[in-house]
Every structure is written in structure tokens, then in C-alpha cells.
Amino acid sequence: MPLRFQPRLRLRLLPSAAAAAASAPPFPPHGPASATGSSVRLTGGRSRRRRGAAVAMASGDARVAGIASSIRVIPDFPKPGIMFQDITTLLLDPKAFRDTIDLFVERYKDQGITVVAGVEARGFIFGPPIALAIGAKFVPLRKPKKLPGEVISEEYSLEYGTDKIEMHVGAVEDNDRALVVDDLIATGGTLCAAVNLLERVGAKVVECACVIELPELKGRDKLGDRPVFVLVKADGA
Numbered sequence: 001m002p003l004r005f006q007p008r009l010r011l012r013l014l015p016s017a018a019a020a021a022a023s024a025p026p027f028p029p030h031g032p033a034s035a036t037g038s039s040v041r042l043t044g045g046r047s048r049r050r051r052g053a054a055v056a057m058a059s060g061d062a063r064v065a066g067i068a069s070s071i072r073v074i075p076d077f078p079k080p081g082i083m084f085q086d087i088t089t090l091l092l093d094p095k096a097f098r099d100t101i102d103l104f105v106e107r108y109k110d111q112g113i114t115v116v117a118g119v120e121a122r123g124f125i126f127g128p129p130i131a132l133a134i135g136a137k138f139v140p141l142r143k144p145k146k147l148p149g150e151v152i153s154e155e156y157s158l159e160y161g162t163d164k165i166e167m168h169v170g171a172v173e174d175n176d177r178a179l180v181v182d183d184l185i186a187t188g189g190t191l192c193a194a195v196n197l198l199e200r201v202g203a204k205v206v207e208c209a210c211v212i213e214l215p216e217l218k219g220r221d222k223l224g225d226r227p228v229f230v231l232v233k234a235d236g237a
């Protein structure tokens with residue numbers, strides 16, 4: 001199995017995430033990238049903080065801090081040296097889950113988005129409630145050989161090797177305005193493949209939206225000028 005997970009990172013709040021969500025258009029090319037927020041420390045250190053716990057509210061909106069602090073970081077999963085950003089704990093917290101969806105909905109509700117494309121598997125958690133709330137269709141982008149109808153595929157590179165995602169032909173049309181949703185951007189390979197699928201059928205990709213970014217992996221570089229919006233960032237330790 002190729003290594004998909006990246007080492008030693010800790011979460012940082014994006015001070016402008018909530019503000020950006022509220023004042024959506026026009027989207028900056030790289031979302032709220034100029035964050036200067038405090039880190040969500042993962043290790044005890046002098047202050048003996050619990051790993052993964054949010055320690056500061058750098059955002060003007062308390063919802064972002066709550067979201068960051070609800071994400072558990074599991075060291076050495078699935079391999080030694082990897083800090084796994086576990087969004088299942090966010091899902092256990094109904095307020096944090098609702099706030100996450102609300103922040104995205106506030107940002108995208110008036111953007112004329114007609115399709116939300118979610119990337120398997122974790123994009124299937126956040127994408128559908130956003131699609132329902134903004135009145136868009138939801139299209140699953142699936143791992144190979146899962147979709148029963150005719151598909152188009154896009155291969156993308158991983159740290160070691162390649163992977164592929166697929167989309168049903170006819171699900172997205174050339175007049176669609178698309179939002180791509182996933183839980184996390186690391187190297188950007190997955191989002192890039194998703195955007196390529198949508199653009200190949202003529203859709204306009206308005207933005208990619210993720211809960212978490214691992215900025216050290218420079219995923220945005222792979223996406224060029226396609227805009228990416230995230231709620232929290234993970235710092236290198």
C-alpha cells in the first residue's frame with residue numbers, strides 16, 4: 001500500500017475562516033492562507049497539554065476553535081511517524097459537526113453551485129449535508145471499480161505509487177458549477193484528480209473545500225490557481 005499519511009503535524013486555527021465563510025465571494029485563490037493563528041498543540045511540553053487539544057481561539061468565530069479541538073490526532077497511525085488527523089471525533093461532537101457544515105454552507109449558499117462532488121471516503125461525510133443545504137446535487141467520486149455505470153477515471157500520484165478515482169458519466173454536465181469536498185488536503189493529489197474529472201466534462205470548479213490542510217505538503221501547489229478553502233491547518237511539530 002502506498003503511504004498516504006504525512007508525519008508530525010499539529011493543528012492551527014485559521015483566524016479568517018469564519019469571516020471568509022461569511023463574506024464568501026469573490027473567493028481568494030488560496031482561501032484563508034495568511035493565517036497567523038495559534039497552534040493546536042499535540043504534545044504535552046511544558047504546559048502538559050493533551051495531544052490534539054485546542055489551546056487557543058485564534059479565530060474571530062468560536063466555531064472554528066471548537067472544530068479544531070474536536071479533531072483527534074493519533075500519533076504513529078497508520079505507520080510510525082505519522083500524525084493521523086482523525087475526524088471521527090469531530091463526528092462524535094454534534095455541535096462541532098454542525099458548525100463545520102454551517103461554515104461551509106454559509107460560504108457556498110449563494111454561489112450558484114449546482115453540484116457538490118465528494119471524494120471517497122471522508123468526502124462522503126461532509127459533502128452530502130452541504131449539498132442538501134445549498135440545494136445542489138451530490139456526486140460521489142469513488143475508488144476504482146465501485147461505480148456500476150459508465151465512468152471516467154483520473155489517476156493521481158501518491159508518495160509511493162498511484163491511485164485512481166472515478167465518476168459516473170452524465171452525473172456532471174458542462175453547465176454545472178462544482179464544489180469539491182473532502183476532509184483533508186495533504187499532497188493535493190486527490191483533490192487535483194477530482195478537479196480534473198469535473199473539468200474534463202466541462203464543469204466549472206468554483207472551489208475545493210476541506211476541513212483540514214497539511215500545509216507542509218504543499219497540496220495547493222499541485223492545484224495551481226484552483227481555489228482551496230480550509231477551516232484549520234496542521235503545523236509541523
Ligand SMILES: O=P(O)(O)OC[C@H]1O[C@H](OP(=O)(O)OP(=O)(O)O)[C@H](O)[C@@H]1O
Binds near residue numbers: 185
Ligand atoms: O492530498 P492527498 O495527499 O491526496 O491526501 C488526502 C486524501 O487522503 C485521505 O484519504 P485516503 O486516500 O487515505 O482514503 P480514505 O478517505 O478512504 O481513508 C484524505 O481523506 C484525502 O482524501
Ligand SMILES: Nc1ncnc2[nH]cnc12
Binds near residue numbers: 005007086
Ligand atoms: N496525516 C493524515 N491524517 C489523516 N488523513 C490523511 N491523509 C493524508 N495524510 C493524512
